[in-house]
Amino acid sequence: MRKTALSLGLFAAFLANAQSIKTTIDLVNVKDDKVAVTMEFPKMKSGDIKFHFPKTVPGTYSVDDYGRFIEGIKFYDNKGKELAFTKVNDNSYSLKNAQNLSKVSYLVNDSFDEETDTSKHKAVFSPSGTDIEAGKVYMINTHGFVGYIENMQDVPYQLIVQKPTDFYGTTALVDQDKSESTDTYTLANYAKVTDSPLMYTKPDYITFNAGGMDLVLGVYSPTGKYKASDFKDNLEKMVVAQKKFLGDMNTNKKYAIMLYLSGGDGPDVHGFGALEHHESTSVVLPEGMPKEAIDQTITDVVSHEFFHTVNPLKTHSEEIHYFNYADPKMSQHLWMYEGGTEYFANLFQIQEGLINKEEFLKRIGEKINNSKKYNDTMPFTVMSKNVLQDAYKDQYRNVYEKGALLAMCMDIELRKLSNGEMGYRDMIRKLSQRFGENKPFKDDKLIDELVTVTGYPQIKDFYNKYIAGNQPTPYAEYLKMVGVEVSKKELPPIFWFIKDPTQTGYDPGTQALAFDEDAALSPFAKSVGFKITDKVLAIDGRVIDINKLADLMGYTRTIKEGQEVTVTILRDNAGKNEKMTLKGKAILDKIDKEKIQFKANPTPEELKLQTQWLTGKK
Numbered sequence: 001m002r003k004t005a006l007s008l009g010l011f012a013a014f015l016a017n018a019q020s021i022k023t024t025i026d027l028v029n030v031k032d033d034k035v036a037v038t039m040e041f042p043k044m045k046s047g048d049i050k051f052h053f054p055k056t057v058p059g060t061y062s063v064d065d066y067g068r069f070i071e072g073i074k075f076y077d078n079k080g081k082e083l084a085f086t087k088v089n090d091n092s093y094s095l096k097n098a099q100n101l102s103k104v105s106y107l108v109n110d111s112f113d114e115e116t117d118t119s120k121h122k123a124v125f126s127p128s129g130t131d132i133e134a135g136k137v138y139m140i141n142t143h144g145f146v147g148y149i150e151n152m153q154d155v156p157y158q159l160i161v162q163k164p165t166d167f168y169g170t171t172a173l174v175d176q177d178k179s180e181s182t183d184t185y186t187l188a189n190y191a192k193v194t195d196s197p198l199m200y201t202k203p204d205y206i207t208f209n210a211g212g213m214d215l216v217l218g219v220y221s222p223t224g225k226y227k228a229s230d231f232k233d234n235l236e237k238m239v240v241a242q243k244k245f246l247g248d249m250n251t252n253k254k255y256a257i258m259l260y261l262s263g264g265d266g267p268d269v270h271g272f273g274a275l276e277h278h279e280s281t282s283v284v285l286p287e288g289m290p291k292e293a294i295d296q297t298i299t300d301v302v303s304h305e306f307f308h309t310v311n312p313l314k315t316h317s318e319e320i321h322y323f324n325y326a327d328p329k330m331s332q333h334l335w336m337y338e339g340g341t342e343y344f345a346n347l348f349q350i351q352e353g354l355i356n357k358e359e360f361l362k363r364i365g366e367k368i369n370n371s372k373k374y375n376d377t378m379p380f381t382v383m384s385k386n387v388l389q390d391a392y393k394d395q396y397r398n399v400y401e402k403g404a405l406l407a408m409c410m411d412i413e414l415r416k417l418s419n420g421e422m423g424y425r426d427m428i429r430k431l432s433q434r435f436g437e438n439k440p441f442k443d444d445k446l447i448d449e450l451v452t453v454t455g456y457p458q459i460k461d462f463y464n465k466y467i468a469g470n471q472p473t474p475y476a477e478y479l480k481m482v483g484v485e486v487s488k489k490e491l492p493p494i495f496w497f498i499k500d501p502t503q504t505g506y507d508p509g510t511q512a513l514a515f516d517e518d519a520a521l522s523p524f525a526k527s528v529g530f531k532i533t534d535k536v537l538a539i540d541g542r543v544i545d546i547n548k549l550a551d552l553m554g555y556t557r558t559i560k561e562g563q564e565v566t567v568t569i570l571r572d573n574a575g576k577n578e579k580m581t582l583k584g585k586a587i588l589d590k591i592d593k594e595k596i597q598f599k600a601n602p603t604p605e606e607l608k609l610q611t612q613w614l615t616g617k618k
Contacts, residue, residue: 020156027163030134034107047099050150053091054325057143061387064124066144067091073106112267126271126284137201137220143194153190168203170218172256172279197282199258210236211243214254222264234295241352256280263287268509276308288508304345312337314437321440334384339403351616365596367401374398377470409478417456420612482610483602489595493588495559497525512537528584538568
């Protein structure tokens with residue numbers, strides 16, 4: 001019996017491999033920062049074939065065209081003869097009468113290097129990008145390395161990574177061979193391939209269990225400033241709090257975190273943040289950050305990605321479930337997928353005691369003020385559905401501001417209606433129970449489903465006014481229900497380059513100030529021809545020093561209206577930084593902000609609802 005069962009098992013494995021797409025990524029023979037990939041296919045069922053790389057991938061909301069990083073592509077039949085093909089666009093290839101197609105080979109360039117030259121394209125968001133640095137690190141977001149044949153996305157993949165023997169691959173996947181030079185993984189379909197990033201580097205990782213979930217944290221720190229063990233305590237504390245907050249909504253038994261710290265002589269990346277997957281997340285942060293700042297960012301950003309395991313990874317519409325990588329159709333519900341997830345990433349911290357209520361309210365106030373930079377009357381469903389189009393894509397980042405605030409207001413609305421018995425988290429739990437990972441809902445029927453799971457038709461009015469409608473959300477009205485006052489705060493006029501100074505960052509590679517690309521320029525910046533992609537090296541001869549930024553800010557506060565100001569900048573000119581000087585008369589910009597604070601004497605009803613809101617208790 002045992003021998004027969006083993007033989008049948010081997011035979012089944014042989015059949016599975018015979019019907020899978022064998023994909024080999026060669027990290028050993030790397031030349032000119034290019035990685036060779038080969039894909040071997042089972043017998044074709046059709047003579048006319050379309051081969052694609054993704055235009056965009058789930059969790060990102062921009063057109064990235066990953067096929068533009070591919071070169072030297074060749075298609076072969078089962079006798080090793082090259083087949084003719086037509087390149088349709090950056091991502092797609094067409095082959096006629098190719099029923100004998102057996103293999104495709106190509107070279108992959110990485111996207112990180114492109115971030116230093118955005119003259120031709122907008123750079124790929126770093127956590128969804130790729131990095132190839134021989135002997136150092138390989139960030140393998142698989143959608144940047146592996147393509148697919150149209151109508152064969154559901155065929156299993158056998159992914160083989162040939163690697164240096166002294167390299168370790170951080171991933172949630174399970175290696176199925178014992179070789180030191182090869183890792184082999186089996187994936188159910190192309191969606192699982194793109195859902196499974198890997199990071200290969202010399203071993204620096206930790207594994208541990210937190211909240212009943214096995215975690216692996218792999219770290220790449222180019223100068224060796226940090227080790228994986230440096231972040232264990234904070235990460236463990238965060239995960240335990242998240243698992244408690246989610247309860248039965250999260251069923252993950254394992255989770256992998258790939259933390260790529262940029263710095264040293266590596267590529268000059270700018271897209272700091274993370275990208276979600278079912279069992280892992282890829283994170284990119286600057287190595288120059290202090291440890292405490294990295295810990296806080298992990299708590300804020302990695303927790304956000306982990307909450308995506310609930311929504312949209314396990315509760316989503318048909319647009320996400322049947323994602324079209326070549327011609328994506330977007331969902332209307334970024335307010336829930338991103339906004340609700342961002343709300344969770346802050347709410348769990350107050351409810352599980354990681355921050356106090358003053359810090360939580362401060363974050364809400366920042367989101368209210370940040371949301372003012374965007375069109376407050378644009379229906380969120382319309383923006384979400386059309387986010388890949390030029391007319392809407394500049395509004396995308398409002399999902400982390402207004403999107404989170406919409407979830408907060410719906411939370412308060414539900415608690416008000418239910419006398420504190422139900423909140424936003426309860427609604428999402430019920431929605432996940434009604435649908436789930438393998439049962440999508442219809443995109444235009446979501447609000448009806450939310451009414452069904454909550455039992456409150458009033459939330460349809462909220463949805464139609466503030467999410468699908470063009471009415472600005474009355475934050476003050478909702479916050480008043482939980483004993484919070486909102487008032488106007490006029491700040492003294494200041495001199496700066498952008499309307500919102502909080503969108504200022506520091507680029508350690510050039511030792512200059514850099515700015516969020518969606519930030520609005522100040523009147524002074526516009527008057528001297530400053531561009532949002534410019535980096536500031538000095539103001540009136542005062543060179544930017546990361547250790548003395550307080551002194552610099554102190555100086556800018558002394559600048560008077562009409563004063564002559566000289567700004568030394570770096571400007572990207574066809575991929576090369578050009579040093580320039582801009583001069584003009586200072587224009588001070590007045591800033592109005594919302595000030596929010598807890599009422600000194602809330603009513604008993606307000607205090608009760610506030611306590612339920614901040615603790616999650618009924």
